[in-house]
Amino acid sequence: MIANLLTSEFLKIRRKGFWLLTFLGPFGVVALQMVNYGVRKDYLLQQSNDDWGYYLGNVHSFTPLALVLGIAILTSFMASIENETNAWKQLIALPVSKMNVYLSKFTVLACLMLFSSVLLMVFTFAFGLVLDLGSAVPYMDIVQYSFFPFLASLPILALQLWVSTVSQNQGIPITVGILGFILTYSAFFLPDWVIWKWPSLMNDANEPVQNVLLGVGVGCLLYVVGMIDFTRRDVK
Amino acid sequence: MLGLFQSEWFKLRKSKVLPILLSGPLVGFFVGFALRYEANELQGQEWYLTILYMNLTYALLFLPLITGVLAGVICRYEHQSGGWKQLLALPVSRGKVFVIKYMLVLLLVLLIQLLYLGSILAVGAINGISEPFPTEVVWKSILGGWVATFPLVALQLWMSILFKSFAAPFAVNVILTLPSILVINSERFGPYYPWAQPFSMMYIGGNEGDVFFIPWEQLLTVVGGSFVLFFLGGFLYFQRKAV
């Protein structure tokens, strides 16, 4: 049943710009570095002996920001598909459990974000090659910098989906998204337990995997909380 | 015209805009307290540094993004259940509707700026800053930031009228705002990027001789020019929009 719901959800997001946004996120992050390196490549290459590492760091400085805002946009978009003509009542009156409806929305979003991460990896690698940063390509680092932020941001995805689906006024989840974004931008100053710090992969122990594990764990937790709340609400 | 404004204000009051306005001072508090210790390290410049840091995050990212949300809120209830056709079937010109909506968003942005000013004062009081408050500089910065959003609000209003969903105009806003982080570092491009102007015009470290910390020419050409462009674009689009 969940497979049917998923294909139905993927059908519904057609022509809405979901895929475009999924592409624009990672593209924008790398494009900013294209501009950055395009304008002052020589200066940037002087900053470090590890050109690949420095480049990945530059890319990664924008990844969490794009991720947090991207999540806010896509979740709100997702909710507005049903909100626009109040199709929730039609969807929930189908013989499907509300849990599965919520799960399918979450899964579609997670798939889109995962796809973004794949694109981010490809674009990062490709532009790195264009820049000719040396033959010692840090493949593992590229993979980590592409997928870890996404996994660490799962709690944010769960939270934003919850707020979007229960808000009539989509200004609320977007504002929550902006506040989260400000927190992520200020990640450096935040204590380790704040979920908006996690996509930056920073922590006191300097161990990115910690953020990934926390992200997946707390993400599941927040997901379940949101889902239970969603199933208990009356459909207007 | 006044009746139209009152009607808009009434519709707005009923639509949960207060939590959105309060997010402004919330960001102020957050940045203000996160930087508490660093500000205390430098005697004699406490206000200056506190405001400088607070403005950095607030003006660079928060302010441009929230203008889009406010413009979206103004249009949300028109997109829902055919509000546009009802509104435009009233004996009012479309031009007036656009101008009123635009002024209303500006008013909201001004409110958020004032609330943010309140958060500056509160942060100072709680952190026990004893130096005299640099009133003139701060007012310049608050009003300057407001003026800098004029073109941004115009574009966001345009986008919010164009798109039915809330997220789409916001996506446009994000795409245009994020590059500011890089742009402000560039002396060559920084002055020309409209989305970086709220930061420049609230940057109290700028040239104090200028009215809003940026040269008059820049204010007129970049802020003024982009304002004319976006405002006319939205205005003309709205005239022709099929409802």
Add this chain to the structure above:
Amino acid sequence: MEYIVETRNVSKKFGKETAVINLEMKIAKGEIYGFLGPNGAGKTTTIRMLLGLMKPTSGTIQLFNQNLEQNRIEILKKVGSLVENPSYYPHLTAYENLEALRKVLGVAKNRIDEVLEIVRLQDVANKKVKGFSLGMKQRLGIAGSLLHNPELLILDEPTNGLDPSGIIEIRELIKTLPSQYGMTVLISSHLLSEIDQIATTVGIVTKGQLIFQDSIETLRKYANQNVSFTVSESKKAWQLLISSGLQAELQQNRVLIQDCSDGIVAEAVRLLVQAGQAVYRVEDEKKSLEEIFLQMTKEENAG
């Protein structure tokens, strides 16, 4: 009697407001149940509860002799519905809208063409719903509700926004469903005339309470008509009819008689003409829904 829908003591409160009070609804198999009531009486709230969109504050709902709360999904597999304004995804075509539903329902793909044909939308199947008229959207909604050949079809004001020919079309369609496909239909409306033409059973709800639930024939008795006579001297005519043993009523310049069988009306006309009255008009006077409501609520208070 096998009941497809049976509610026991169902109430729904929104905060302090009570939308539905102690509802005891019973719908037997094969019926077309007309659910009648003025706007805001609690019809849509009831329907939302029947579909599990809202939970009743108290009471239980049984569909197909199963408890709705425990067997919601099993039950909904056999239920098609259209609630209030049609729900649709404007950026998708009519076909794609149905496809999005079909995937979830898991029925054969050719059903889409079948239901599109039933509601006669096959020509616009590949157009975006954004540009549809209200009537077309409504028909698309009905098509969606028929997709999985439901045993129970719940339609909330399905003829809203349709033009007269569309209304007739939908009406004819609904009438054939019980006989052709063995469906049971629940259809709500605020118009008595609408329900009168298709329903076999009627439930009337007002202010959240079900004040009538019986066959359409019984309702018609409530709604029985008066025949009004407009004559040259109404007072004299009234006295004449009374003295002849007819139950007549004088109302302004008209005389009303309640028993309107053909024989009685003919008798009354004959008497009046013989007495030298000029008979200008003899008219049927139907009671409006509001009058029936008033009458029913009055009787309830009296009883």
